[in-house]
Amino acid sequence: MQLTSHRLHEQTARLAGALQAPQIRGRWGEIQLERVVELSGMSRHCDFSTQVHGQTADRVVRPDMVVHLAGGRTIVVDAKVPLQAFLDSTSAGIAPEAARDKAVRHAQAVRAHINSLSAKAYWSAQTSSPEFVVLFLPGDGVLDAAMQHDPELLDYAFARDIVLATPGTLIALLRTVALGWRQHAMAEDAEQIQTLGRELYRRIDQVLGHLDKVGSALRRSVESYNSAIGAVDTRLGVTARKLSELEALAVSTGQTTSDRTRLKPVDSTVRSVSPRT
Known part of the structure; x- marks a missing residue:
């Protein structure tokens, strides 16, 4: 048990060290997002696309992911939530007061990123997209730490058309989307069967x-x-x-x-x- 705990601590420390680099940290968030989407039963290039370029009224945007819904609609997902302050607050050996200060900065950073996403209006670059963006946080602890020091964060995000989602909530959302896809496919199959049935009846009538x-x-x-x-x-x-x-x-x-x-x-x-x- 102690050996397992020690190995887990070492792996966590290595991950935290690797995530100090901004590029690696950003890519890690994208990888976590892709894993969550695939766990939801969705397929790349079919149910979702990554790094899709789009044009809003005043800028070129490139959201991390666009989830395709039934009926040609889409949902934009962003995975670039700032993690530096959160990682600092959970680093080994940090004093409680310093950890609290870092956690406060983490909450402030998340709020600032919400403002940035709202201003970009990713949905305006997509066809038939609802007017909101899903902000993916790659762990429940990331959201919990921010909510502890900013309890109004969820309402603040909703008011600016941003939906905060952890892996668990995003899986639930995407599985609902996947179910909608299957029902849409079944409806299309039923409609096609009905069309083929009418055509078959017409041809049988001609032969008779x-x-x-x-x-x-x-x-x-x-x-x-x-x-x-x-x-x-x-x-x-x-x-x-x-x-x-x-x-x-x-x-x-x-x-x-x-x-x-x-x-x-x-x-x-x-x-x-x-x-x-």
Whole structure:
């Protein structure tokens, strides 16, 4: 247990040391944001995009992340919350009074960043974006430390169209977004199935119409054939029998009426196509 605690302390110290560099600190916040989004079940370039350039009325902006919502809407997420004062307040060996001063500065820095984000109006650079920006804080402790010395911070942010989100709250938000995506996809599939069903019915109706015409033609053909057979039996047959009775014809042809094959009428009927509704 002591060994595990010691290793955890060493890893925390190394992380705190690495985060002293502003570039590394900023990149760490972006990586944490991407991990949270992926844990929410969202996919890069499909459900969200990073470092998207945009143009507002007076400047070029590049938010850390743009989350794509169903219906073409978007949510802008910023991960550049200042962490230096927070890291200083939690560093090993710092005196309680100094830690408190650093925590106060941390709260002030977060408030100042809220003002900066509100002034940038990231949402104006996006199509169909709600008028707010999510400010991602990469740990519950980051928000708690600021709230301890600035209890009105959440209300202050909301009033300026900024939503403060820790990993836990952001995961809940993004999973709701992912659920909305799935429901939107299901609705699109249902609409497509309905369209294909109408098209299939229309084509089946066309085929049945063609088969109905074929059946009618076959019935007329059978009727014509049977009429022709009747004419042969009642007219041609009578004449043929009279001729065959002549002995000279019988001798010359070597055949009699009994030798001839009688044509039979077609008794089968064509099945009608079921009525279409």
